Amino acid sequence: MSTTTSVPSLAEALTRSDLLFKREELEGVIAHLGRAIDAALDGERAVFLTVMNGALMFGAQLALSIRTDLEFDYVHATRYRGATSGNELHWLREPVAALQDRTVLLVDDILDEGHTLKAVRDDCLRRGAKRVLVATLCCKLHDRCVEGIQSDFNGVNLPDRYVFGYGMDYYEQGRNLPAIYALKE
Numbered sequence: 001m002s003t004t005t006s007v008p009s010l011a012e013a014l015t016r017s018d019l020l021f022k023r024e025e026l027e028g029v030i031a032h033l034g035r036a037i038d039a040a041l042d043g044e045r046a047v048f049l050t051v052m053n054g055a056l057m058f059g060a061q062l063a064l065s066i067r068t069d070l071e072f073d074y075v076h077a078t079r080y081r082g083a084t085s086g087n088e089l090h091w092l093r094e095p096v097a098a099l100q101d102r103t104v105l106l107v108d109d110i111l112d113e114g115h116t117l118k119a120v121r122d123d124c125l126r127r128g129a130k131r132v133l134v135a136t137l138c139c140k141l142h143d144r145c146v147e148g149i150q151s152d153f154n155g156v157n158l159p160d161r162y163v164f165g166y167g168m169d170y171y172e173q174g175r176n177l178p179a180i181y182a183l184k185e
């Protein structure tokens with residue numbers, strides 16, 4: 001089935017984008033994150049909380065890189081809703097796992113302005129989590145990030161441009177591209 005004509009073309013977007021990180025490079029980076037997270041958990045069984053949809057690919061690869069046993073849950077919170085600029089955060093699915101006195105490993109594809117991860121992290125703490133560790137595939141470098149949130153385990157840093165691929169969408173397209181691309185200014 002083809003996409004509707006009102007959606008901007010992914011093929012056209014690719015022609016005016018730069019390839020920033022290939023799959024092989026990202027896989028190597030994610031394997032290193034797994035080692036670092038194992039060290040931080042030190043044998044503790046954390047709740048691996050994936051922020052859908054963007055973290056689907058990264059979350060799966062990261063989980064397979066972590067040797068410590070984990071419990072899995074997910075939230076679905078979206079701020080961009082298929083567009084290229086953020087808005088109010090919409091919760092589509094809250095965590096189900098009991099977080100009281102647990103370590104939560106909060107996993108997302110990108111920390112951009114930080115609103116999403118801050119809201120989900122704060123929600124985990126309200127639910128009684130004793131520690132929330134944030135793992136991201138990428139962080140954007142700019143000075144617009146909200147205060148009080150940062151990634152504890154980050155894969156790669158990105159320029160301040162709209163990115164897609166490896167879970168991240170361009171108008172809900174391109175999530176399964178096996179690389180990260182950035183639109184040219």
Ligand SMILES: O=P(O)(O)OC[C@H]1O[C@H](OP(=O)(O)OP(=O)(O)O)[C@H](O)[C@@H]1O
Nearest residue numbers: 052053054078079080112113114115116
């Ligand atoms: O740091 P922020 O500026 O809050 O942006 C980061 C968030 O934006 C994307 O989610 P989006 O709302 O696009 O939903 P998605 O995961 O379904 O793509 C991404 O997956 C992060 O969760």
Ligand SMILES: Nc1nc2[nH]cnc2c(=O)[nH]1
Nearest residue numbers: 112161162163164168169
């Ligand atoms: N796909 C995508 N989602 C985002 N969420 C926050 N920033 C971005 C971005 O640059 N690309």
